[in-house]
Amino acid sequence: MTFKIKFWGVRGSIPCPGPTTVRYGGNTTCVEMAIGRERLIFDAGTGIKMLGDSLPSQESVSADIFFTHSHWDHIQGFPFFTPAFRPGNFFRVYGVPTPDGTTIEQRLHEQMLHPNFPVPLQTMQGIVAFYDLEVGEDVVIGNIELQTRPLNHPGEAMGYRVSWQGITVAFITDTEHFPDRLDDNVLALAQNADVLIIDATYTDEEYYDRQMSKVGWGHSTWQEAVKVAQAARVRQLILFHHDPGHDDSMLDVIWDRAKQQFPATAIAKEGMEISLIPGTMANPLATITIVG
Numbered sequence: 001m002t003f004k005i006k007f008w009g010v011r012g013s014i015p016c017p018g019p020t021t022v023r024y025g026g027n028t029t030c031v032e033m034a035i036g037r038e039r040l041i042f043d044a045g046t047g048i049k050m051l052g053d054s055l056p057s058q059e060s061v062s063a064d065i066f067f068t069h070s071h072w073d074h075i076q077g078f079p080f081f082t083p084a085f086r087p088g089n090f091f092r093v094y095g096v097p098t099p100d101g102t103t104i105e106q107r108l109h110e111q112m113l114h115p116n117f118p119v120p121l122q123t124m125q126g127i128v129a130f131y132d133l134e135v136g137e138d139v140v141i142g143n144i145e146l147q148t149r150p151l152n153h154p155g156e157a158m159g160y161r162v163s164w165q166g167i168t169v170a171f172i173t174d175t176e177h178f179p180d181r182l183d184d185n186v187l188a189l190a191q192n193a194d195v196l197i198i199d200a201t202y203t204d205e206e207y208y209d210r211q212m213s214k215v216g217w218g219h220s221t222w223q224e225a226v227k228v229a230q231a232a233r234v235r236q237l238i239l240f241h242h243d244p245g246h247d248d249s250m251l252d253v254i255w256d257r258a259k260q261q262f263p264a265t266a267i268a269k270e271g272m273e274i275s276l277i278p279g280t281m282a283n284p285l286a287t288i289t290i291v292g
Helices: 047-054 104-111 184-190 222-232 248-261
Strands: 003-009 030-035 038-042 062-066 090-095 127-132 139-141 144-151 157-164 167-172 195-199 236-240 265-267 273-277 287-291
Touching: 003 047, 003 167, 030 047, 030 157, 090 104, 104 127, 144 184, 157 184, 167 184, 184 195, 184 222, 195 222, 222 236, 222 248, 236 248, 248 265
Parallel strands: 038 062, 062 090, 090 127, 167 195, 195 236, 236 265
Antiparallel strands: 003 030, 003 273, 030 038, 139 144, 144 157, 157 167, 273 287
């Protein structure tokens, strides 16, 4: 059995389809992890529609859906996740309540109320349960362990560390770095991870621009992502949550610059798959294969 990651949406803020984003993709955040016999889905941006379309319609499907937070680019695809409407499917949804106490169920419900959407959340007969998580709470799904930590983002967000049979993947999106130090919570999630998927929305030049500063917007830069990868000693860095203004050519440049500082760097693309095979006693490191 293997640990497989597939990227269905890699953008932040707003979808940006078009001829200049065709290679890396224009859908907002959605990542699937197929781990042994379990399926975990992280966030439900517009990419979740394609994920749903890929699932079999003639047999029962189950998955656990984890939200980092409920900003619109992370939930806007949820009403178009077709498998959730089919009776007999089995989806559990997890998220941390917002600072005012609003649950993920309430947020998803509000998104589907008139005049925003024609049918309510209750028509999703494949959703069987909602779970409110506490920040820092551990979750166990079968033999998969998930650890959580808070992230530095307006309205709060949560990062995940997913472990299975000696393999560890960190999913850390929508977090802003600190000006004087690395974030202890980010480092804890990323420490010695086989794969680190991390917010790299901006460049340092954009973040510190005197006229259009992004300080306080809740996102990090690819340069800070590299610092985290180096400090945490991760094996593979994946730059994620691309700014909608970064076209394919700009992402090519960012990738090239990042690889000069951390050679084991890739940039998330729609359709990209990462396969991790558990190590052996002779070679304890997992095998990492990236396609796409």
